[in-house]
Amino acid sequence: MDGGGDRFDVVVVGAGPAGAAAALAARRAGATVLLLDKASFPRDKPCGDGIAPHALDVARELGVTGLADGYVPVPALRLVGPGGRAVARRHARPAYTIPRMVFDHRLVEAALRAGAVLRRHAVHRVEDRGDHALVDGDIRAGAVVGADGAYSLVRRALGHEPNAPGHLALAIRGYAHAPGLAPEQRIVTTAAGWPAYAWAFPIGDGRANVGYGEVLRGQPLTRSHLLERLSALLPDVDTAGAAGLRAHHLPLSTRRPPPGRGRLLLAGDALSLINPFTGEGIFYAVLSGALAGAAATDPVAPAARYRAALRARLGRHLRHSRVAASLSSQRWIVDAAVRAADRDQRVFDALIELGLGDGRLTPHTLRSIATVAAFSLHDHAKTAR
Template sequence: MWDVVVVGAGPAGAAAALGARRAGAARVLLLDRSDFPRDKACGDGIAAHALDVLAELGVTDAVDGYPPLPALRLVGPGGGTVARPLPRPAYTVPRRVFDARLVRAAVAAGAELRRHTVRRVEVTAEGVLLDGELSARALVGADGAGSVVRRALGHPVNPDRHLALAIRGYAPAPPGPPEQLIVTSGTRWPAYAWAFPIGDGRANVGYGEVLRGDPLSRARLLEGMAALLPGVDPATVTDLRAHHLPLSTHRPTPGRGPVVLAGDALSLINPFTGEGIFYALRSGALAGAAAARAPADAARGYAAALRARLGVHLRHSSVTAWLARRPWLVDAAVGAAGRDERVYRTVVELGLGDGRLDARTLAAIAVDVPRPRRSARPSRDAPPRR
């Protein structure tokens, strides 16, 4: 019997395997349906907070060979722009490279990697049984937006308005100084496009939109990308792949008994930026540690750890997403971030890390909020309002 089995070897799964090994699990099995290296549809953005988690796990080479991106340019739905240095640089590392490095680190730490597609999950008196053949004291489901483990716990996929669809590809990097570019849409809000230079002459480019009841076609996603990134010639974009983004505004319970969920399987995608790597690493590390320390009651320990590390931030990011349904409020935030570097840093921390809203930021944004026009005073002959 394995101490901990992790389903899915992406960032959440690799972090879970590392977390379990560092917490004392003797036998850790890491399962994935693909061989590594393998591609994964993603924006490839690696924020500084993600590197903090990796450092805690002993992984120091995840972004080696890729130049830092020192700045972020954010364009609001109304066209307003703010461009400032990031508090700490970000990186763009293709997932084919990034994920393989994390898997290599997990194996070096003592986890066993095996190619296997999980189809059935059963909770037993001893722990968990996978496909009738693999038994474990605890199980971490880190198997993405279409998680088999999540379905086994009885949780359906996120409903519309809490689920986005994005398409990404690779194109020649835009001219000018290297920076992350995020352009929000004024016509199909909430939606945005991005261009993240890699450092080899290419950029990861893409477009994502929140689902609202009507299906999104590949053609419409490409139209959205072309509209928001006019400097990108669609004919030059290669390796186009679409993917779902389960937003953190609708999360299932973190687990039950010996079974826990991490990363996309737990709907840990930032609802404002679509960032998920930091959430995946943080939740994966916490899930693996909880599974190793108290397998039979892993879900309880994991929920407490997740609440302590990300609970307040996730509540604040949900509030931010609710406020950001109003494009004019996003424009006000962009304007405030352009005037005040502290507001800019708060916005960045909320979107790329584990930041929180504060009164100062809200007050600064309120300055640019459109004021409603006063209606004319009713005449004496007008009927009274009820």
């Protein structure tokens, strides 16, 4: 039976970007909110630290500003295809590199200022009792938002296993001293271990967030392998001296569980919302958290409301990103996309929107990539003759 503990309209498990955004959205709807996290803040979180402007847009809609204060916008992106061809162009809107130690803490602090309660607590059990949910036997909630990461307890309570190989990536990241690094985000893809890439994202203080990741295919990846590939793909960066090297799993959006059932909802990594093409997850986390937090205040059918909101806001984009992930399994298509983006700013902008925001595969982009691919095949055939 229910214990005699606390009662809240909404309980959020996990206080990262998805959880903090859920708390903010629920508070804006007038709900009482409890945020639970096993860590104390500020805390580090292994991540590329890339913050797309789309995430800041959602935060502003939640009444939060100043998340990027003190950090220099990164105006450009350099993408190297698996065949070695590169494109370097300016972002339509600059991105940021903000360590999660800072970004997550600022977002949690905003949730607390809005009236949410934060408690350090490792959750062990979540139950849907029909007219309410119960957390660890004595915290009663109108709904629970699971924002507790790739190995979410709330996800398991809904009967869904973590992502399997093929839909799960492993990456390692650290902070390297790189004062001479160009003011651009750099992504270097590689044919070895495809799909796989290394990144270097300047923070603006002489350091860069550097990392390497690849999709798991059923075989274990060792730390030494990840570090060797990181060093090989970023030869001009002192990756050997990088501090804070930590590995983490990335549950890709190509295999998502249902977003919720009854009074239990999933957001962010718990919902496998990691872009399969770029590994971006912060925008997805903040957006899905905001949608889940608002839906969790529905006294009758929070999961149904959340499913509808998520479908309306991200449904078409997620279908397009899944198609893009399928196409990008062929390295020659990625090389063609890089060449097309190098020729045409519109293609570059569309690919950025697809990889960092909620964009789609536009007809113009598809035609441009197909044209480049056709010319490449023609040239290859001529050379072969």
